[in-house]
Amino acid sequence: MLEIDNLSAAYGSFQALFGVTLRVDAGEAVGVIGPNGAGKTTLMRVISGLLPGRAGKLTFEGRSLDRVPAYRVVARGIAHVPENRRLFPKLTVEENLRIGAYMPQARKHFAERLGWVYELFPRLAERRSQLAGTMSGGEQQMCAIARALMSKPKLLLLDEPSAGLAPLVVQQVFDLVRKIRSEGFTVLIVEQNVQQLLELIDRAYLLEVGRIRLSGMAAELKANPFVRQAYLGL
Amino acid sequence: MDIYLVEALLNGLLLGGVLALLALGLNLIFGVIDVVWIAYAELVMCGMYVVYWLYGYYHWPLALAAVLAVLGVAFLGLLVHQLIIAPILGSPAINQLLATGGLLFFLQSFATLLFGTDFRNIGLRLPILEFADMSISFARLIAFGVAVLGAGALYAFLSKSFLGTAIRAIGQDREIVGLMGVDQRRIYLITSAIGGALAGLAACLLVLQYDVHPFIGLSFGPITFMICVLGGLGNMIGGFAAAFIMSEIISIGGFYFSQEIGEVLAFVVFIALIFVRPQGIFGRS
Numbered sequence: 001m002l003e004i005d006n007l008s009a010a011y012g013s014f015q016a017l018f019g020v021t022l023r024v025d026a027g028e029a030v031g032v033i034g035p036n037g038a039g040k041t042t043l044m045r046v047i048s049g050l051l052p053g054r055a056g057k058l059t060f061e062g063r064s065l066d067r068v069p070a071y072r073v074v075a076r077g078i079a080h081v082p083e084n085r086r087l088f089p090k091l092t093v094e095e096n097l098r099i100g101a102y103m104p105q106a107r108k109h110f111a112e113r114l115g116w117v118y119e120l121f122p123r124l125a126e127r128r129s130q131l132a133g134t135m136s137g138g139e140q141q142m143c144a145i146a147r148a149l150m151s152k153p154k155l156l157l158l159d160e161p162s163a164g165l166a167p168l169v170v171q172q173v174f175d176l177v178r179k180i181r182s183e184g185f186t187v188l189i190v191e192q193n194v195q196q197l198l199e200l201i202d203r204a205y206l207l208e209v210g211r212i213r214l215s216g217m218a219a220e221l222k223a224n225p226f227v228r229q230a231y232l233g234l
Numbered sequence: 235m236d237i238y239l240v241e242a243l244l245n246g247l248l249l250g251g252v253l254a255l256l257a258l259g260l261n262l263i264f265g266v267i268d269v270v271w272i273a274y275a276e277l278v279m280c281g282m283y284v285v286y287w288l289y290g291y292y293h294w295p296l297a298l299a300a301v302l303a304v305l306g307v308a309f310l311g312l313l314v315h316q317l318i319i320a321p322i323l324g325s326p327a328i329n330q331l332l333a334t335g336g337l338l339f340f341l342q343s344f345a346t347l348l349f350g351t352d353f354r355n356i357g358l359r360l361p362i363l364e365f366a367d368m369s370i371s372f373a374r375l376i377a378f379g380v381a382v383l384g385a386g387a388l389y390a391f392l393s394k395s396f397l398g399t400a401i402r403a404i405g406q407d408r409e410i411v412g413l414m415g416v417d418q419r420r421i422y423l424i425t426s427a428i429g430g431a432l433a434g435l436a437a438c439l440l441v442l443q444y445d446v447h448p449f450i451g452l453s454f455g456p457i458t459f460m461i462c463v464l465g466g467l468g469n470m471i472g473g474f475a476a477a478f479i480m481s482e483i484i485s486i487g488g489f490y491f492s493q494e495i496g497e498v499l500a501f502v503v504f505i506a507l508i509f510v511r512p513q514g515i516f517g518r519s
Binding site for chain 1: 396399400402403406407409410411412413414415416417418
């Protein structure tokens, strides 16, 4: 579904990704793990078109995403839940969800999708007229994921969904992601919370200083001595 | 209470409607695009000329002239963005101020060149309403009614529609709206056109009460900027409320002293308030 081949990207003169090759097949949940500053967020931003300057190949469903601006990438079926949630704080929950369905093809099904999202996350239905910025971190993450789902994406990019949340809430967020998975969405997820992530996904890549160091099935990575030592603390 | 004071209060309220409309337009553009159109009142002047020429001179139906003025100034707003703002969007705010300030002088001079400095009246005499010993200008009453309707329509658009929601969202996070499928350039153009349309609507209402001449913008521009700053720049509800505060000060000052003193008072109150609350009365620090 998503194919990335030999991708490099830079912020100005600072190069963040060096020849990254990665694949996500339809129906899969794929994780990208790695330390802070490894380029995980950069990778997400390149895929969704937020970071335009790059070299290498990036195709989605066989069509190139080269020079496709962010607002067109989402129309292709890729929804990005950005790092730190980035809700529109002064809009209500429901208005945030409405923006999520901004694209013409999503607008037509807005009412139906809204009902579905509220069914999936009943908490959001209770909070529908609350300003998004006044909710707790976990609720905001829930809203950010719901906002992305409003466009009915084929591929969902999740960037550090558990970052900055209390341990109990982290567990809830992972449950949310599991729920999304069971709805049949293809997911590419970036996380620092490696242990919990590996329970949730099919395959994973380990990204370090902008390069893919390891990749394999979740179980393989869990058993890998280097991963165990450096990321699982075992 | 003195019946004439009531009349002054009422007139202040009616004046506030049109000022509120102008403040809404300016605040909308500032809130969305983060630029201040210094030449905003000059767009109003252009709209007034449209009504004057179409209705006052060529005697087209007033409603048609008004619609064309609104559409014409909306298009002008679009051009202002596309030709002046878009190329310097990333540059320091002072450059944008200077560029739209330049537009102000350009429009004033261009109008002078085309039409001379004559004061032109559309020649429509609307009655003065008399009741309970008060006289209220019908033109002002219409202006107030239409301005409030216009503001209400804008409110409904911004709060209920997909496009309106995107317009409100963009000032909160310019990058992330892209992930929702929102094309920022398109939103800027639409916002500029709406800002222009509001100036055009204000023009139709003002031309019922005032003669048009190339410098008419100076009668509304500075007060509109004061209102926006007082209400907190970019805060549409604050600006709306501040418009009525300012218009009442002008009107009541005008009642006790003279129209000019009323305007002086408005500026004095503005300066005093800005010392106390630099972020505006409704702005957050």
